[in-house]
Amino acid sequence: MFDGMLLGLETAFTLQNMFFAALGCFIGTIIGMLPGLGPMSVVAIMIPVSLQIGDPSTTLILLAGVYYGAIFGGSTSSILINAPGEAAVVATAFDGYPMAQKGQAGKALTIAAISSFSGGTIGVILLMFFAPALANFAILFWSAEYFALVLVGLSAISAFAGKGKVLKALMMTLLGLMLATVGESSLFHAPRFTLGIMDLQSGINFVTLAMGLFAVPEAFFLAIDKIRGKKSSSNKSQEISNLRINLKEAKAIMPVIARQSVQGFLIGVMPGTGATIASFLGYAVERNLASPEERKEFGKGSIKGLAAPETANNAASTGSFVPLLTLGIPGSGTTAVLLGAFIALNLQPGPQLMQDRPEVFWSIIMSMYFGNVILLLLNLPLVPYIARLLLIPRSFLIPFVLFFAMAGAYIGQNNATELLLLLGFGVLAIIFRFADYPLPPLLIGFVLGQMFEDNLGRAMRNANGIQFIWERPMTLTLIISAAIFILVPLIRDWLTNKRK
Amino acid sequence: MLDLNRAVALALLAFSSGYAYLAYTYHLLPFELFLSVRPNTMPLALAVGGIICSLFLLIKKQSPENETEGDGTVNRADGEYLKNPQNYNWFQGIALLVLATFYALFLRSLGFLFCTSTFLILGGILLGERRYTLLISISFTASILVWYLVHEVLTIFLRPWPGWFY
Numbered sequence: 001m002f003d004g005m006l007l008g009l010e011t012a013f014t015l016q017n018m019f020f021a022a023l024g025c026f027i028g029t030i031i032g033m034l035p036g037l038g039p040m041s042v043v044a045i046m047i048p049v050s051l052q053i054g055d056p057s058t059t060l061i062l063l064a065g066v067y068y069g070a071i072f073g074g075s076t077s078s079i080l081i082n083a084p085g086e087a088a089v090v091a092t093a094f095d096g097y098p099m100a101q102k103g104q105a106g107k108a109l110t111i112a113a114i115s116s117f118s119g120g121t122i123g124v125i126l127l128m129f130f131a132p133a134l135a136n137f138a139i140l141f142w143s144a145e146y147f148a149l150v151l152v153g154l155s156a157i158s159a160f161a162g163k164g165k166v167l168k169a170l171m172m173t174l175l176g177l178m179l180a181t182v183g184e185s186s187l188f189h190a191p192r193f194t195l196g197i198m199d200l201q202s203g204i205n206f207v208t209l210a211m212g213l214f215a216v217p218e219a220f221f222l223a224i225d226k227i228r229g230k231k232s233s234s235n236k237s238q239e240i241s242n243l244r245i246n247l248k249e250a251k252a253i254m255p256v257i258a259r260q261s262v263q264g265f266l267i268g269v270m271p272g273t274g275a276t277i278a279s280f281l282g283y284a285v286e287r288n289l290a291s292p293e294e295r296k297e298f299g300k301g302s303i304k305g306l307a308a309p310e311t312a313n314n315a316a317s318t319g320s321f322v323p324l325l326t327l328g329i330p331g332s333g334t335t336a337v338l339l340g341a342f343i344a345l346n347l348q349p350g351p352q353l354m355q356d357r358p359e360v361f362w363s364i365i366m367s368m369y370f371g372n373v374i375l376l377l378l379n380l381p382l383v384p385y386i387a388r389l390l391l392i393p394r395s396f397l398i399p400f401v402l403f404f405a406m407a408g409a410y411i412g413q414n415n416a417t418e419l420l421l422l423l424g425f426g427v428l429a430i431i432f433r434f435a436d437y438p439l440p441p442l443l444i445g446f447v448l449g450q451m452f453e454d455n456l457g458r459a460m461r462n463a464n465g466i467q468f469i470w471e472r473p474m475t476l477t478l479i480i481s482a483a484i485f486i487l488v489p490l491i492r493d494w495l496t497n498k499r500k
Numbered sequence: 501m502l503d504l505n506r507a508v509a510l511a512l513l514a515f516s517s518g519y520a521y522l523a524y525t526y527h528l529l530p531f532e533l534f535l536s537v538r539p540n541t542m543p544l545a546l547a548v549g550g551i552i553c554s555l556f557l558l559i560k561k562q563s564p565e566n567e568t569e570g571d572g573t574v575n576r577a578d579g580e581y582l583k584n585p586q587n588y589n590w591f592q593g594i595a596l597l598v599l600a601t602f603y604a605l606f607l608r609s610l611g612f613l614f615c616t617s618t619f620l621i622l623g624g625i626l627l628g629e630r631r632y633t634l635l636i637s638i639s640f641t642a643s644i645l646v647w648y649l650v651h652e653v654l655t656i657f658l659r660p661w662p663g664w665f666y
Contacts, residue, residue, distance in 0.1 A: 193543070
């Protein structure tokens with residue numbers, strides 16, 4: 001193995017490959033900032049360009065860089081303008097955007113960069129040493145366990161169920177789950193609830209809903225209230241671009257990063273789960289592990305609430321390479337696109353890759369490590385400048401926020417109905433916000449809804465009923481954990497309210 | 501009295517009931533009748549959950565509104581805007597949404613470049629920007645840059661001009 005690592009280092013650390021890794025990270029970060037162009041689209045778009053390079057190692061190194069860069073780029077738009085263009089960075093907006101509103105955009109972006117770097121790097125180390133063993137473990141997971149995992153991911157909604165909002169959070173989750181059933185599902189192959197509208201045949205587009213729920217209301221509230229989100233501080237410019245994290249904050253996020261790197265990686269290893277569940281699960285777990293004081297901060301700008309999903313989604317992205325490289329099974333949408341690149345390069349990922357083309361196998365892994373370092377070095381100096389975007393006068397900023405939200409929904413679909421749907425969701429979201437309904441549970445329900453139904457359906461079909469719940473110990477354990485995660489905070493809130 | 505909270509709960513009840521009706525009347529194929537999980541199994545469960553939840557929301561005693569967050573940031577609870585509506589610029593917010601609707605309606609027919617730059621210019625003017633030269637140059641530059649990145653670099657089709665133009 002060490003010979004392979006050395007070979008990988010030798011291949012990855014040539015001037016040409018280092019240049020392409022850096023270029024990939026840069027391109028990925030810039031394009032990933034556009035809502036609607038998530039890592040999967042960005043990698044797919046870059047494949048024809050990268051194939052022109054010719055050398056398989058360099059091509060894959062460039063694509064891996066694009067992948068990491070796009071994930072980080074997505075976090076930036078989530079934090080700065082509350083526009084999560086990709087499901088995996090929705091949880092980043094929960095605490096990242098409130099931090100930006102408090103004038104801590106620079107700090108939020110720094111925490112996101114450091115968490116991404118740590119999650120990605122620890123993920124690569126785990127990938128180097130445990131890839132073959134973990135691949136065998138991952139295929140032991142059946143749909144019953146996936147269903148239970150989604151249930152644990154859904155427990156993240158309890159973070160938004162405080163202050164008498166339990167029922168509202170639950171209602172929003174149900175609404176999200178209902179919206180997820182619109183269109184064709186992979187389980188039934190027949191359109192449902194489309195009301196005869198052709199554009200709904202393939203379901204509601206995630207970007208349309210996310211932009212409608214988050215970016216449109218934000219633009220509206222910024223337009224009606226001139227001083228919203230502003231802080232009466234004399235040195236606002238310095239404060240907003242300040243990267244500094246103090247020792248106390250560093251100490252607080254360190255255990256979160258350590259836990260979520262491992263947890264996120266393990267979730268990423270399982271085919272079909274990926275960074276989205278990892279980020280929600282990471283958020284839910286860290287909220288439940290936090291002290292009562294810290295828990296109150298979740299959803300309002302908690303550094304732990306930002307570090308958890310950012311670490312988990314990057315570690316999961318690395319983890320999703322395990323089934324691809326060792327079994328030839330793509331673990332996520334993006335790795336499925338990467339599988340296409342492997343095939344175009346005449347490479348067959350799987351157990352033979354390590355033996356037949358060790359220089360390719362190890363150079364990809366080594367370049368991931370290098371890519372993470374590049375991403376950190378590239379982004380940290382840029383953070384103050386990126387954060388200053390918030391200082392743009394509102395007469396420029398607000399129309400641009402709205403334009404980016406609409407462009408995200410329109411690009412790739414070329415369908416103006418998406419824009420009308422987006423604005424419709426936006427108006428509904430404004431009404432919900434006036435009535436104090438939490439919107440994140442709606443998006444969590446929507447994102448996890450299809451996985452929830454598909455895996456529950458498959459598990460019930462396999463077992464011909466719901467006995468899989470008690471017949472499979474792992475499923476039972478996960479379901480009990482989900483029930484505890486959801487019910488304990490609810491009961492605690494209920495008792496607190498009753499005492500008052 | 502029917503306040504906003506109850507009105508929203510009522511709308512959610514209507515939505516859940518409509519969804520329940522569609523799920524219940526969903527046309528199952530003959531073989532689907534024998535499946536342990538049918539296409540309307542989960543929708544029916546969700547609809548029942550939605551109806552129960554919205555009914556509780558409708559009859560529940562209203563909890564006090566959220567207080568303004570004490571973080572030194574001017575970040576009001578959204579419900580507060582309705583308490584003192586005269587303090588806020590509703591015209592700008594609503595007009596911006598109307599402008600966005602026009603953008604959505606005319607994007608295909610008028611083309612990306614014209615529609616986007618007009619949206620950004622009018623949006624800026626609406627929000628009080630009076631440095632017209634700056635506004636026009638930034639709007640055109642941004643539209644052209646985004647179009648070039650998406651259409652030329654990423655090769656995603658984005659019609660730049662009105663359909664009748666070429």
